[in-house]
Amino acid sequence: MSAPFHQKTAERGNIIDGAGYAKSLRDRLAVHVTNLKEAHGQTPCLVVVIVGDDPASQVYVKSKGEMTQAIGMESRTVRLPDTTSEDELLKLIDDLNRDNVVNGILVQLPLPKHMSSLKVIDAINPDKDVDGFHVINAGKLAVGLDGIVPCTPLGSLMLLKDAALAHGDTLAGKNAVIVGRSNIVGKPMAQLLLNQDCTVTIAHSKTKDLAEVCRAADILVAAVGRPKFIAGDWVKDGAYVIDVGINRIELDGKGKLVGDVDFDGAKDRALAITPVPKGVGPMTIACLLNNTIKAFCLQNHFPVPEGV
Numbered sequence: 001m002s003a004p005f006h007q008k009t010a011e012r013g014n015i016i017d018g019a020g021y022a023k024s025l026r027d028r029l030a031v032h033v034t035n036l037k038e039a040h041g042q043t044p045c046l047v048v049v050i051v052g053d054d055p056a057s058q059v060y061v062k063s064k065g066e067m068t069q070a071i072g073m074e075s076r077t078v079r080l081p082d083t084t085s086e087d088e089l090l091k092l093i094d095d096l097n098r099d100n101v102v103n104g105i106l107v108q109l110p111l112p113k114h115m116s117s118l119k120v121i122d123a124i125n126p127d128k129d130v131d132g133f134h135v136i137n138a139g140k141l142a143v144g145l146d147g148i149v150p151c152t153p154l155g156s157l158m159l160l161k162d163a164a165l166a167h168g169d170t171l172a173g174k175n176a177v178i179v180g181r182s183n184i185v186g187k188p189m190a191q192l193l194l195n196q197d198c199t200v201t202i203a204h205s206k207t208k209d210l211a212e213v214c215r216a217a218d219i220l221v222a223a224v225g226r227p228k229f230i231a232g233d234w235v236k237d238g239a240y241v242i243d244v245g246i247n248r249i250e251l252d253g254k255g256k257l258v259g260d261v262d263f264d265g266a267k268d269r270a271l272a273i274t275p276v277p278k279g280v281g282p283m284t285i286a287c288l289l290n291n292t293i294k295a296f297c298l299q300n301h302f303p304v305p306e307g308v
């Protein structure tokens with residue numbers, strides 16, 4: 001087993017360095033891309049589709065394109081106006097499904113209100129669904145088959161495993177509480193932690209005594225999308241805390257990014273905790289690159305590189 005990336009140091013304390021882990025993952029993936037090119041003369045190709053002009057989505061999509069290219073893969077971005085009809089988007093996906101050069105298709109979420117994200121995701125060929133959102137990939141994860149795993153939960157699991165390893169610990173047998181039941185984070189995160197032999201609870205807006213449920217968590221994953229929703233005293237002493245939330249708030253007249261956890265209140269209780277920014281967020285894009293390489297190898301019947 002490799003040495004843990006996350007080490008408790010004087011500067012970092014118990015703060016999980018998601019940005020640093022993501023960089024080291026991208027460096028490893030760049031080596032795989034070079035090796036695949038040398039061995040097969042082919043390069044994985046990712047197409048990202050964005051509809052509309054949501055400013056945060058524009059930033060993420062730009063970053064996806066840059067990072068895809070930076071590790072040596074081919075990147076294409078399709079930008080559509082928010083007047084695009086659902087049928088036009090479905091037609092584009094159909095074309096991309098049929099294009100043999102394209103290995104990965106990602107439709108940036110959220111979509112404009114006149115589109116059904118379930119319908120759009122369902123139209124993507126599951127083999128090219130590098131987000132891992134298609135019902136076939138969700139089903140594979142649920143029954144323990146190898147498929148494409150959603151990027152944010154996959155990145156969160158990598159950080160958790162690494163933090164546990166740094167403490168000479170494992171995830172098996174731990175009480176994991178996930179606050180949030182979305183299809184793209186909460187539910188797949190629960191499946192991943194179940195597969196690690198955790199005892200898993202999914203909590204949500206109707207959960208009774210949420211604070212008490214959280215206080216019982218050895219692993220607490222916050223994915224509610226509400227700034228500082230999880231108070232510091234909801235965190236058990238010695239818990240691993242993964243904060244998936246990325247919320248933009250105004251503080252002293254300035255824009256600021258905060259997570260779903262009250263970081264200052266939680267950090268002295270947690271054994272290890274992800275910050276916002278530079279925690280889970282950067283792992284989302286690094287795992288997208290990981291998934292694109294995996295999809296490329298599976299489509300071409302090449303061996304999937306170890307660790308991908």
Ligand SMILES: Nc1nc2c(c(=O)[nH]1)N[C@@H](CN(C=O)c1ccc(C(=O)N[C@@H](CCC(=O)O)C(=O)O)cc1)CN2
Nearest residue numbers: 060107108109110131151152277278279281282284285
């Ligand atoms: N099709 C998808 N849509 C969306 C996904 C997804 O996985 N697939 N996830 C999010 C947005 N997202 C990627 O698309 C994403 C969010 C945040 C980050 C990130 O690196 N955040 C930085 C802060 C950046 C900032 O200033 O906003 C951090 O946390 O350090 C990357 C990707 C919703 N849509």
